[in-house]
Amino acid sequence: MQHYKTIVIAGAGVFGTAMAERLSWNTTNTVILWSIEEEVVDDINKNHRNTKYFPTHFLNTSIRATTDKQIFRHADCILLVIPSKVIVPFTEEIKSLTKSSCMVINLAKGMSDDGAFITEQIPFSHTASMKGPTFAIEVLHGLPSSFTFGGKREDYEVFKHEVLKDTGLYLDYTSDIRSVELMSILKNMYAIAIGLVSGRFNSPNVDFLIYTKAVGEMRRFLSLFECDTETIFCYCGLGDLGLTSLNDLSRNRTLGLLMGKGFSIENSGGSATVIEGSRTVKLMGEMTREKGVADSFPLVQALYRIMYEGASLNDYMASVFA
Structure with missing residues (x-):
């Protein structure tokens, strides 16, 4: 039985766009990029390109983009690919919009301004961290790429077997998110x-x-x-x-x-x-x-x-x- 997931990627920069492209390979995923950059959103929706960050690459035509935070109401999974210093206030802002079952995965690399781990400060019950040896351009071009998933075992199983299916993205696992x-x-x-x-x-x-x-x-x-x-x-x-x-x-x-x-x-x-x-x-x-x-x-x-x-x-x- 197929499980359809709505994946909202917060951040339509280099890595957010690359992840959107790969996750769109799984046809059971609905992939939406959220961005504050209106010109990027328009480019993705009208031209299926993100010319600002990848001027020569066409994106999967199923990928959509928006500047409207209301999109997070529909998310089964949110990937955070925005600057680390703004993640905590951003997640506090969208918390009231998200479903209690929504999985929120931090892909940003860095600490909050007070030196704390980001995942310990974002207000969700299904929180994870995903990091690995992944240059964005190679992710975009479809090369096999890998991450470590840190979080709850059940969230890892869902993300690995349902969201990453057919994407060529691979995981190993630890429960130690920190x-x-x-x-x-x-x-x-x-x-x-x-x-x-x-x-x-x-x-x-x-x-x-x-x-x-x-x-x-x-x-x-x-x-x-x-x-x-x-x-x-x-x-x-x-x-x-x-x-x-x-x-x-x-x-x-x-x-x-x-x-x-x-x-x-x-x-x-x-x-x-x-x-x-x-x-x-x-x-x-x-x-x-x-x-x-x-x-x-x-x-x-x-x-x-x-x-x-x-x-x-x-x-x-x-x-x-x-």
């Missing part, structure tokens, strides 16, 4: 750390030396946050770290590459890439010092010193190879 959120936050920071040595040495030996250290620190962070340390072995752990830190499509790796080549990086907030990477380094660098465990996180401390305390590139290299 660990999935944490991995997605940390991997951007460590991509900068690895990019720095790649920019300086352009050496696979050096890249994987630091990559291995990064994996160890990420596992220690899982322990520090009282999360399941086995999550490091999921798609959101080793998989997403590898994708983000070792592939030049990654903006965070590119930031590290530029720093490693000697470019000065301004942390004033003028770039979205710098903001997210810098926020994580600052937050984790200060937190590990406050907890008295800074010595267990030498990569984080080296990043903090070079980005916030004026340490030199040579100082950074000396620290990470110690």
Whole structure:
């Protein structure tokens, strides 16, 4: 028996559009993109394109778009693909519109402004986090792609077998939703750390030396946050770290590459890439010092010193190879 689902994707940017395309492959899904960008909505509805973000790609003609929040009344599943800093107020606004059975899945990567996990602050009974090694352009083009689903087992089963059927998107699972959120936050920071040595040495030996250290620190962070340390072995752990830190499509790796080549990086907030990477380094660098465990996180401390305390590139290299 077929189960028809209405999937509303909040955010019609690069990743939201890519996810809409793939979810539309399952003909039992009704896929709707919600956006505040009227020109994007009009383009999708009239031309079956999102020219602003993918100028050469035609979308599945079944995908619709809207700027009307009333669409969330009909959602069986909501995917949050909007900036992490606005998710909490956004979900509070749409809470009264949603069905009690609606599943709300956070795909955004980052923490709320007060350093809390987003999924612990959004007001729904069926909440999940889904993160993995997925570049949007490859998702859009139909390549097999994977995520870790963090949440309730019954929600995972429904999403995997009913929503993702025939999409070429694959899941592994953990009940520890906080660990999935944490991995997605940390991997951007460590991509900068690895990019720095790649920019300086352009050496696979050096890249994987630091990559291995990064994996160890990420596992220690899982322990520090009282999360399941086995999550490091999921798609959101080793998989997403590898994708983000070792592939030049990654903006965070590119930031590290530029720093490693000697470019000065301004942390004033003028770039979205710098903001997210810098926020994580600052937050984790200060937190590990406050907890008295800074010595267990030498990569984080080296990043903090070079980005916030004026340490030199040579100082950074000396620290990470110690």
